[in-house]
Amino acid sequence: MRTVRTLASLLLGGAALLALPGTAHAETPSPSASAEAAPTEAGTSFRTATVVRPGQRATANASTGDYLYWQFPADAGDRATVRATVTLPEKAAPRSGAHTWQLDVYDGLRRHQACRYGSTTKSLAADARSVELTCALRTVRALAEPWANDPLPGVYHVRLTVVGAPAADLGQPVDAALEITTADAGAASAVDGSLSTPLVPSTGRAVEPDGGWSSGWWSPRWLWTAAGAALAALAGIWGYSLTRGRGRVLS
Template sequence: MRPARLRLLTASAVLAAAFLGPAAAPGTALADTPAPAASAGSDGEPPAPTEAGTSFRTATAVRPGQQATAQASTGDYLYWQFPADTGDRATVRATVELPDTSARSAAATWRIDVYDGLRRRQACRYGSDRATLAAAATSVQLTCHLRTVRGWAEPWSNDPLPGAYYVRVTAVDLGASDSGLPFRAALDVSLDDAGSAADTDGRLAAPLVQGSAATVEPEDGWSSGWWSARWLWTAAGAALAALAGIWGYTLTRGGGRPAGVPGPAPGHRP
């Protein structure tokens, strides 16, 4: 092939690629790009659990803000766990639904219990942690507002400490003939920040989390253990004390003589 013809064919190929390239590229990209995988949720977090554990060791982890659900039979114990850090005020709500009312012979009492990382039962500040479901009723709600989690406390105080918290929902005072009936439970946990009023001087070396259980952590991680708003108050107090000392010094040196007080007479020597 002659050099002139070869150069002509090469130039034609380059022009064809220049015109056809932009049109063909989108089709190629769509064909080679895989479809995005379905996410767990709109915010990227894992979905809420749909089952519960049957003991402390098998408690299902739930994040604050999620609504966990579970199917069980009356007489079973349902266990969940959630993390609570220093300064958190947790509110635990549970709803129990029994679809079949004709199978129940009498009323039943349902109860929600919350335990800390040492498995000490924590008292509710207020709320209905125990409620009776009438034989003709289909649902009952339980609520427990916990005390503020402290960064450190004496062992005998039973104060809530940072770490894992376990929720147990079960029926008590249940008739023998009503045991084993199916029910559905829903649980949600919310956390409120108590602010600097709950700060203490001491801190735990580590949160109370059982090593064998998979506990979710707070979104921002566990508190570092050394910082609190008390540092701000201490710094502000030190600054005010320094300013007061400077002001007092200027008064004693005569630079801040109060108004209306005459100064020494001219030519007078003390």
């Protein structure tokens, strides 16, 4: 009896620690990721997109009008936020008007992705130096129907470009920075099924999260269910004991 109780309390403790959605392990810049040198160049197309790891701050020097591409891995249960900063260098020639910058995120199938919140298009006044664009992506699901546009595990492409600028300002130097943070959405978003391989094109660059793609076998739901079963067993024993023995309550 004692052992059963200890086991149950252990299970419960484990469940409480691990199973609470999202709170235990949010914001994932792991030490190994930040130890790697952050990229200082951006790609110019989907194919040449530079790989950025969540937690890194990627930078790039470019010309106004360039299309800057990055890519990052997002696994099932991830909630990624993309943050891009555009800074015009101090010594740049004076601008002749406002510039409009835009951030677009595409999934591994190059489908445009919606943002839960964050402004992806912003105007930079002629006298301003920098502008920040953000996009908080939807939770990545392990599987969705082929007809759905839900985010799936795989690579995500980020495109940053100026969409509106006076012609005279195109070609001028600009500095861009990109940061990606991911938070775990927790067990609540664990869905059934999984892709055989994440959406990473075989002809593209090899992209993998730190520690590899999840196998699709783990979810804190195992703990919840196990804890529930243990509690049910205990409750069963308790209920039984109430009807039996000397000090029985339920007759």
